[in-house]
Amino acid sequence: MYAEKVLSGMRPTGRMHLGHYHGALVNWVRLQENYPCLFFVADWHALTTSYDDTGTIADSTREMVIDWLAAGVDPAKSTIFVQSKVPEHAELTLLLGMVTPLAWLERVPTYKDQIEKLSHKDLGTYGFLGYPLMQAADILIYRADKVPVGEDQVPHIEMTREIARRFNHLFGREPGFEDKARESVKKMGGKLGKRFDELRKRFTEKGDTDALAEGQALLHEAGSLSNLDRERLFGYLEGSGKLILVEPGALLTEASRMPGLDGQKMSKSYGNTIALRDDPETITKKIRTMQTDPQRARRTDPGDPEKCPVWQFHQIYSTGEVKDWVQQGCRSAGIGCLECKQPVIEAVLKEQAPIRERALRFQEDPALVDHIIDEGSAKARALAQDTMRDVRASMGLV
Ligand code: TRP
Ligand code: SF4
Numbered sequence: 001m002y003a004e005k006v007l008s009g010m011r012p013t014g015r016m017h018l019g020h021y022h023g024a025l026v027n028w029v030r031l032q033e034n035y036p037c038l039f040f041v042a043d044w045h046a047l048t049t050s051y052d053d054t055g056t057i058a059d060s061t062r063e064m065v066i067d068w069l070a071a072g073v074d075p076a077k078s079t080i081f082v083q084s085k086v087p088e089h090a091e092l093t094l095l096l097g098m099v100t101p102l103a104w105l106e107r108v109p110t111y112k113d114q115i116e117k118l119s120h121k122d123l124g125t126y127g128f129l130g131y132p133l134m135q136a137a138d139i140l141i142y143r144a145d146k147v148p149v150g151e152d153q154v155p156h157i158e159m160t161r162e163i164a165r166r167f168n169h170l171f172g173r174e175p176g177f178e179d180k181a182r183e184s185v186k187k188m189g190g191k192l193g194k195r196f197d198e199l200r201k202r203f204t205e206k207g208d209t210d211a212l213a214e215g216q217a218l219l220h221e222a223g224s225l226s227n228l229d230r231e232r233l234f235g236y237l238e239g240s241g242k243l244i245l246v247e248p249g250a251l252l253t254e255a256s257r258m259p260g261l262d263g264q265k266m267s268k269s270y271g272n273t274i275a276l277r278d279d280p281e282t283i284t285k286k287i288r289t290m291q292t293d294p295q296r297a298r299r300t301d302p303g304d305p306e307k308c309p310v311w312q313f314h315q316i317y318s319t320g321e322v323k324d325w326v327q328q329g330c331r332s333a334g335i336g337c338l339e340c341k342q343p344v345i346e347a348v349l350k351e352q353a354p355i356r357e358r359a360l361r362f363q364e365d366p367a368l369v370d371h372i373i374d375e376g377s378a379k380a381r382a383l384a385q386d387t388m389r390d391v392r393a394s395m396g397l398v
Pocket of ligand 1: 007008009010011042045134135138139147148149153
């Protein structure tokens, strides 16, 4: 059975917080059990908006990777790397740029949004306009099948698919297409492969469109095929034969419901975070001083959990029983807010303890972290070079 390949990246923002943990890392750690995964630090992406402040990129990269490792991303299962250590990303970005219509980049929703939102910066740069294209290259260079991203990134994945399609259309035929297609047929297994060959013959020799439809259905169902094999065989079935880049699918990560200490989205820019490696005293203090329902000015005032950020934490961390206790106790003024916060404090500390523990080894040994990054980057680079060989050849660059 072919395992689909998963790829995702994050800009180097430095220390991760609980929002990153529940929003992405928990999902990554789960995915690596079922798929070969590639996770990378998108350091060049940081330059597209922060080109005037590059002093923190190196440190942020290392701190972020330590947090990934601490959260349980396992270098024995996942390839962890840094984008700039695989310079082929830049080469593919350049080559894709030759065939990417400007309008596709201009209509990416984040483009105008971000320019408005970050109006204190001059984002009228070539690099900023081109960053979704760089992201497309990040994905296509590994022929990734699945890309876990948040909702805001879905249009980028959609554009990546369009670029792959356009590239395949323009530069068509893969070197050695026929041989590769025969290999892909073999992967279907004897019986299905034979049926596929019959259907292909009926369509290409007699123009039987029922055979085409049946052949396509067969490919959709063939669980033993990678997306690359499958798309190649779609071409082979029709007698056209082309495939260099693979269209990826977005794997929508459920939006993190992780609220910040003030009930807004948890974000460094709001100053409302609990960092993944905050020490127990800091975590305890942050939660103990969290805002609660403003109506509960006094201990004897009843409150409403719906108006309280602590309740949002309970929804993530507490059992049904505890949640009933909160609802009851808050509305009847039966419990105090500090009492109410205690189970949250305990749950967060319990969740964070093994993370902090795993981080120690890496904090104490930066060379170990560098080693993991170097090894992962070398592995990733070998994959990227494979794709680039096909890309160059198909474009007539040898
Ligand atoms: N653009 C993504 C973000 O800002 C990060 C990113 C860069 C990415 N390249 C990627 C994510 C490739 C998934 C796949 O969050
Ligand atoms: Fe919030 Fe709990 Fe206090 Fe109610 S009792 S206001 S839910 S902290």
